[in-house]
Amino acid sequence: MNFKKIIAAGVAALSLVSFAACGSSNGSSSGQTDMTYDKIELGKTGKDIKTSIKFYNGRTDMSLDSYPGKNWKSYIADFNKLYPNIKVTAQSDSNYADNALTRLQGGDWGDIMMIPSVDKSELSNYFISYGSLDTMKKQVKLASEKAYDGKSYGVATDGQTSGVVYNKAVFKKAGITTLPTTPDEFIKDLKLIKEKTNATPLYTNYAAGWTMGAWDAYIGTTATGDNTYMNQKLVHTKAPFKDPGDGTHAYNVYKVLYDAVADGLTEDDYSTTDWETSKGKINNGEIGTMVLGAWAVTQMKQAGDHPDDIGYMPFPISIKGKQYASLGGNYSMGINKKSSKDNQEAAMIFVKWLTEKSGYAKNEGGIPIKYGDNTLPSIYEDFKNVKMEADADALKGEDDLFADVNSDSELGINSNGNKRVQAIVEHAAKKDKSLDSIVSEWNKAWYKAMQDDDAEAKY
Incomplete structure (x- = not known):
């Protein structure tokens, strides 16, 4: 979703x-x-x-x-x-x-x-x-x-939004008093966690696979502030993964992951991560953050004796000083x-x-999901200043165009593209390929699929 x-x-x-x-x-x-x-x-x-x-x-x-x-x-x-x-x-x-x-x-x-x-x-x-x-x-x-x-x-x-599960006690011990709103602020806070606590700053859950593909959920409204981007503009964007230079869009979502791994702010061995045990670890303060949908919060709270230590914050990207969150099912x-x-x-x-x-x-x-029921669960207390928006529908006549380009490019955005995102972790850990090089390959595959499926390049 x-x-x-x-x-x-x-x-x-x-x-x-x-x-x-x-x-x-x-x-x-x-x-x-x-x-x-x-x-x-x-x-x-x-x-x-x-x-x-x-x-x-x-x-x-x-x-x-x-x-x-x-x-x-x-x-x-x-x-x-x-x-x-x-x-x-x-x-x-x-x-x-x-x-x-x-x-x-x-x-x-x-x-x-x-x-x-x-x-x-x-x-x-x-x-x-x-x-x-x-x-x-x-x-x-x-x-x-x-x-x-x-x-x-x-x-x-x-309904769900995409953000970051975090341990409040770990943040307090690290001296973090204000939640990060940009990628640079987030990486800075992860470094504080590493310096001042024994917790793993960011746990990737690499081995589970699907937890890697989950990063795709942030590249739409959350990273662009534009609820038409995901279903209307992405399929017409020639190089959607390039760096726009302003800390936004897909590039900077994946840059958070790349930089965290490259800077040693994740688990020691990504291949040995374990989804089930990670729930208890973040509950008891062994993990500082995990990038997951809001659905995970309840499971993390129930995984140990410290439910009140589990918080949920917006993904650290701002568009002209404003944060957004994609609302999806x-x-x-x-x-x-x-x-x-x-x-x-x-x-x-x-x-x-x-x-x-x-x-x-x-x-x-x-x-x-019932229309007219606008109550929000308490887990969204850190989203008070965040604009939540559902993605706009695809343009008329283009209902399947994104699915076609996504499939033909073999990138699998929001559709089991686990290995593609796992590769970010692998290359960042080995330091054998830059993020720019990785996304350049993605852009080539995306544009070729656009051409094959007659998707006009408008952006």
Whole structure:
């Protein structure tokens, strides 16, 4: 999403959580529903449906009874108080990012899934529409993220911004009293952490892979102050990774990572980083910062005895003295086009309930998706002076152009481009290739793909 979406780990590759409802049975009606999201009245619509549905997702941690937050079993139990005849099974996959697309294409995934990275033009091949895009924009935030040709195919589980998870106690010990707002200030603060504490200033989580691709989430509105950049301008920019010379844009996002590694401000051996243990390490003050989406904050708080030490700050880039943050959706929930009519309707009811009544977004530190709900979780206390903006839609007729150029360039921006960003860490550590040299190769690949896909160079 979109920036890198949540990949929650668990003890098994696949976990099943279900809560049986009395008298439930598999839906048997055929055909595709004409139900739309806006017409659902929770507690009234669909009360006569008796069926079983499966929700395929990446939150294996929420399948565990030991999950410190509210787990899937509890959510489903609450849903069954309102809809006792709809049985919901949550099937969670700890390797969701890799397996979801394969499962999607094979059709063996159930009734609801967290939509993986697919071209918007292909959404209707797999999912039913929740309704027209114009109507859905009045029902949920970020309706455009999984929309095509005037129809909306996904509802985000919650909204997210991209920033930096940090340990307040480590910052205090290092003498940092004001949060950094530029790359230079951030690197300076990392040096203070190294000098005055025993904490690793910036933990890369290199080995996890997806945590590297997550850096892509910052190159849009956050780094440019322009919410049209990501979906309208980037695909028409000949050299989007060059240094603009003013501390902004994609170059300076990746420069933060390159400089931190080159200056010895990260872990001693990037190849031995571990995602699961990093949560406890930042909780107890062994790590100063990690560059991750807001979804990670709740997990870091729950990973140890010092939840109040975990803070979340804006990414340290300013555009003419102002900071921005991209507002995007976490994974979006899609409903299987091949499911029975009863299952499609039961699934849509569950999605609306999870969005409007369950408290899921707030519980997970996310921004509520229901249109008109403008409450912000407490984790955003450091974002009071930050302008949050959702990316503008692609220009008319260019819905798939970015995806085409992104794929043909093989850069994988916000789409599993993990190895590309891992290479920054590798070259910075070895000091065998400059950042300018790295991004020069990216620019060449990007421009060639633009030419191949007839994307006009406007910038």
